[in-house]
Amino acid sequence: MRILYRILKMANDTIKCYLECCKSSHPKLPLPHNVPVIIGRTPELCITDKLCSRSQLELTSNCYKRYVLVKRLGANQSQINGIDIERNKSSRLEEGQDLHVVNGKYPHRVYFTGCQNDTKTEKAVVPKLPTKNTDLTKSDLSIKQPERKKIKVSENKPKVLNTKIKPQEKSSSKSVYAFDSPSPMSSRSEKKTESTKSAPAHKHWSQGLKSAMEDPELVVQEDEHIVVIKDKYPKAKYHWLILPKDSISSTKNLSTDNIELLKHILKVGHEIASEVTDQQPDVEFRFGYHAVASMSQMHMHVISQDFQSSSFKTKKHWNSFTTDYFVDAPDIINELETEGKVKDRRTMTSLLNQPLKCHRCKKPQKNIPTLKKHIESCQK
Numbered sequence: 001m002r003i004l005y006r007i008l009k010m011a012n013d014t015i016k017c018y019l020e021c022c023k024s025s026h027p028k029l030p031l032p033h034n035v036p037v038i039i040g041r042t043p044e045l046c047i048t049d050k051l052c053s054r055s056q057l058e059l060t061s062n063c064y065k066r067y068v069l070v071k072r073l074g075a076n077q078s079q080i081n082g083i084d085i086e087r088n089k090s091s092r093l094e095e096g097q098d099l100h101v102v103n104g105k106y107p108h109r110v111y112f113t114g115c116q117n118d119t120k121t122e123k124a125v126v127p128k129l130p131t132k133n134t135d136l137t138k139s140d141l142s143i144k145q146p147e148r149k150k151i152k153v154s155e156n157k158p159k160v161l162n163t164k165i166k167p168q169e170k171s172s173s174k175s176v177y178a179f180d181s182p183s184p185m186s187s188r189s190e191k192k193t194e195s196t197k198s199a200p201a202h203k204h205w206s207q208g209l210k211s212a213m214e215d216p217e218l219v220v221q222e223d224e225h226i227v228v229i230k231d232k233y234p235k236a237k238y239h240w241l242i243l244p245k246d247s248i249s250s251t252k253n254l255s256t257d258n259i260e261l262l263k264h265i266l267k268v269g270h271e272i273a274s275e276v277t278d279q280q281p282d283v284e285f286r287f288g289y290h291a292v293a294s295m296s297q298m299h300m301h302v303i304s305q306d307f308q309s310s311s312f313k314t315k316k317h318w319n320s321f322t323t324d325y326f327v328d329a330p331d332i333i334n335e336l337e338t339e340g341k342v343k344d345r346r347t348m349t350s351l352l353n354q355p356l357k358c359h360r361c362k363k364p365q366k367n368i369p370t371l372k373k374h375i376e377s378c379q380k
């Protein structure tokens with residue numbers, strides 16, 4: 001057995017696998033044996049098409065069996081020889097077969113070198129591969145694949161993939177959340193907070209989500225209609241925002257034309273949450289909108305109900321997620337379906353000043369530290 005292993009290992013050391021662009025848009029990409037490599041809308045592949053996810057496909061080569069397992073991670077279709085690849089399932093790609101990265105576009109093939117049956121001899125300059133673990137960082141795009149790694153082939157810097165399932169506690173950032181920063185209901189003195197500092201100089205703080213939708217560190221998923229980002233100042237272990245790609249500044253601008261979009265946003269929210277709850281069934285989520293959002297570009301919150309986060313600091317934070325100020329997404333959809341528009345909830349801002357109470361047992365709480373301590377153990 002050991003001898004067989006050594007023989008296979010020696011073979012693997014010499015056999016190499018590469019991904020080649022059929023249109024020669026970029027240098028060939030090494031696919032080291034048994035190391036998952038994530039490809040998609042990245043400079044390495046010269047793909048800028050927004051329909052292609054940054055993490056569209058995961059490729060894992062088997063050098064001695066001479067095939068590559070392809071797993072589709074992105075929302076849009078990818079094909080092997082014209083056949084759609086099922087999402088999150090491994091499909092086999094053989095030498096000579098066409099791999100279209102997204103929607104029948106960006107054709108690629110794999111080939112192996114270094115043994116008798118070489119399909120190609122090596123000549124192109126191979127982009128420098130990261131050495132062992134230095135460039136491999138844990139990707140947790142999917143909870144089902146805790147071992148997934150991402151290799152950034154052209155750089156030697158580790159690149160952490162955006163997490164969908166990792167608790168989002170931020171260690172260093174100060175809260176710049178709208179309720180402790182400039183907002184329609186904030187006082188003038190509050191306006192000199194981190195939020196103002198964090199916004200690019202030329203942009204108003206309330207436009208921050210529009211930049212966030214383009215920020216690779218925050219975007220976790222997208223399709224042609226929506227973008228999912230990590231909330232930069234999460235108020236719970238799991239907290240994402242889902243935003244439409246079309247410009248819709250807030251829920252009050254919604255019309256019946258947007259009902260399908262809202263249903264899609266909610267569906268994506270459930271899908272993301274289920275990646276957590278499949279593994280941790282006790283984690284509860286809510287999906288909804290603030291009565292008066294302080295950030296522009298409409299967004300639905302997907303937030304776990306533990307509220308364990310250092311960014312959750314104030315009574316306004318708490319009340320915005322635990323009183324009627326937090327409007328469940330189905331209620332917004334229902335309003336559009338029945339009334340044709342979303343209610344004006346501007347008067348609801350008074351809810352933000354309500355006395356603190358536990359969202360589960362409703363017991364009054366003296367202050368934020370006692371509330372935080374209480375909710376850690378409240379089972380109700």
Ligand code: AMP
Pocket residue numbers: 176177178208209212218229230231232233234241289290292293294295296299
């Ligand atoms: P609201 O507008 O009240 O529904 O909430 C805005 C949300 O956006 C809050 O949960 C903030 O923590 C979050 N947030 C604020 N600025 C950013 C940003 N630049 N990137 C991502 N999330 C942000």
